[in-house]
Amino acid sequence: MGKFFRRLTAALLLVGMVFLGLAWGTETVCGAQAGPSSWATVEVERARELGLLPAELLDDYTKPVTRREFSTLVVRLARVWGEEGKTTPLEERGLHPEHYRFTDTGNPDVLLCAALGIVEGIGGGLFAPDAPIKRQEAAKMLWAAADALTLVTVDEYQTSTAFRGYAASEMPHVFEDGVEIRSWARSKAYWTYRWGIMTGVGGNRFDPEGTYTREQSMVTMLRLYHLNGRAQEVRTVPPPEHYPLGAYEYGNVEGWMDSNLERHPVSLLGTVYPTDxxxxxxxxxxxxxxxxxxxxxxxxxxxxxxxxxxxxxxxxxxxxxxxxxxxxxxxxxxxxxxxxxxxxxxxxxxxxxxxxxGSLKEPPACRIVWKNGTYTLQDSNGRTLSKSYQEALMHVGGDLYAGWVENGRYEFLRCDGTGAARVLRTETAYQGLHVHSREGGGLYALQTGPVSMVVFDAWGDTVGNISFQEPVYLQGFLNGILVVDTQARLERRYHLPAGKQLPF
Incomplete structure (x- = not known):
């Protein structure tokens, strides 16, 4: 009955909009866009027909969606799934949204999402309900909604690849701006990309700190809706990505594995790399x-x-x-x-x-200056931005620098030229400082011992602490995956940045 009245309300609303001359389209009325953009019109209309869109969001489609509004969309999706028998209805889950408290909102949809584990606050008891949601926040919420409400993430890990315990969504994708993706959102961004729910903003960029519009949110909710039981209707899933096997950096490609962990002969695509x-x-x-x-x-x-x-x-x-x-x-x-x-x-x-x-790389934001026997970081105006290092100070890549402390230990600093350099972490380098970042998608890998290495991001957050059963040499990244060679047998092995070894 509730579904009938919701659709009746939506139909009456649409009739009213037509009567007022505000029906679907891209014309503007009083400065606001009346209908969704042309690229989103079909999917937004389909989402509306399915009852996924609350009436209060059916305008200003290019307006950034807020954290509260995105929560409302998630709850609406959950209710539609519940009515269709695709998930346990919210009322039957034994949730206690009243146990969750934010000092700046008591919105029931926000509290329901909190009870489901889909949203969190921003600290200090705040939720920031009216703040525009960022794209990486949206990716995390979409993944969390699928994880809390469906079997998609469970089924995928069991059946979607040739090897149980592996999933295509785990396989990295090297975004041009991957360095800006935070550690808590990285795997979720890969998941939304692999399933075609959020594929980026063009130019192979994810724009993790960018805002998300209402119409973008509506389209992704529709794609997530189809993913639960009708995954074949997610039409935007990118083709499998390919990763070279063998010593690619030396020109010896033995074959390819794709993001479904299937192996292919060397003749696949010639040896085009990367595949995009x-x-x-x-x-x-x-x-x-x-x-x-x-x-x-x-x-x-x-x-x-x-x-x-x-x-x-x-x-x-x-x-x-x-x-x-x-x-x-x-x-x-x-x-x-x-x-x-x-x-x-x-x-x-x-x-x-x-x-x-011209230069194919942008010059670093900070420069290393040697003076009076010590090294410091300075900006273009000669202002000192770091403490002094006596032995060495090196540019690792991007805004990351490493300063030698003692006994093979280095401080890793981030310096963007706008203020004082920040020490992110301290690590011990094995057999000299060799930090690998090329083709890492914004990650850094450092071998810390004969059987250990660490992977971290540009904020210093640990992505993976990896241990091995025998001594290895870290070779670096290939299209986002880690490549190591065993010291004794020189066997090549492949690992995800978080540490899981791939079965090749």
């Missing part, structure tokens, strides 16, 4: 002065075959978006290097990517 890049590199041979490689597209077709009579074979290739630098295998007249703009076809001879695009 428009071009990749195939290494045909490797050796001193005899390395040969080819540029390929996503289908594995060799490109630039007519460039200077090279047949598409070069001694080195570097990629930067649509720009490709090739080093010729032998002198072709006076041309030794060339940079090709794949979009326009323009060729620049005897130059490098840096010569065409």
């Amino acid at each position: 890049a428009p071009y990749g590199i195939v290494v045909d041979s490797i050796g001193v002065g005899s390395t040969t490689m080819r540029l390929v597209d996503r289908a594995g077709n060799t490109l630039l075959t007519d460039l200077y009579g090279s047949g598409g074979s070069f001694r080195n290739i570097r990629l930067h978006g649509e720009l490709v630098q090739v080093d010729l295998r032998s002198p072709y007249g006076s041309v030794v290097q060339a940079v090709v703009d794949m979009a326009s076809g323009r060729i620049r001879t005897n130059t490098t990517l840096e010569g065409v695009a």
Whole structure:
């Protein structure tokens, strides 16, 4: 009966909107957008038909959704699932929302979400109900809703891969802005990405600190609704991601595993890596002065075959978006290097990517200065931002620096140039400081002993403390997964950043 009256109310509301000239569309009335954006119209309408949308949110669709409003959407989803028999109704769960207290809100939907373990406060007894929800907060809540209300997360770990105990959603995705994802949201961001619920904002960016609009929230609620029992209707699930097996950094690719933990031959996609890049590199041979490689597209077709009579074979290739630098295998007249703009076809001879695009890396925000036998961090104006280090101070990557303390111990600092550097953590490095961050998606890995290593993020939070049964060498990251070699047998092993070994 409640479902009937809810849909009747929504229908009457829609009739009223049409009568007032405010029906679905993108026209604006009195400065507010009357209908959802064109990209969201179909899914928002479907969510409304299913009863997932409360009437008070059916306007200002591009307005940032608040923490309270997002809680209301989650509770509405839970009630619809309960009515359809897809979850235990909230009234039958033995919840006690009255046991939860926030000094700034008594909203029943917020308290229900708190009782379900889907939301938390921001500290000091506050919930901040009217604060815009951030994208990484939304990812955590969406995951928590599925975990609390469905069997999706349980079923996935048992049946969605070829190996029990593993899940595709655990496999990392290297976002361009992954360094900004907090440790408490990282696995949830991977989960929402893998299921196509939140796939980013374009340009392979997740924008974790960005706000989330009402219409974005409505669309993701619909996708989560379908995931519980009708996962095939989540149309935005990205294709499986691929991770190289073997010594990829040395050109010896033995094969690929994908994010479903299925193994593929080396011929898959040529050796395009990463798989969302428009071009990749195939290494045909490797050796001193005899390395040969080819540029390929996503289908594995060799490109630039007519460039200077090279047949598409070069001694080195570097990629930067649509720009490709090739080093010729032998002198072709006076041309030794060339940079090709794949979009326009323009060729620049005897130059490098840096010569065409400028520095490919942004300069660090803080600079290391040596003076009077000590090292410090300073900003561009010469203002000192850190304490002095006598032995060494090194730039690890991004805003992260490491200062030697004693006996192989280093302080890791974050310095963004806007204020004093902050010491995040202190670690002991094994056999010298070798911090791996390239292709880590915003994570840092450090070997701390012959059988131990630590993975942490840009805030110093621990992502994984990993122990091994035998001595290993940490090789670094490949597309977000950790690669180690055993010291005795030189066997290659693969681990998730949190520590779980992958079965290859």
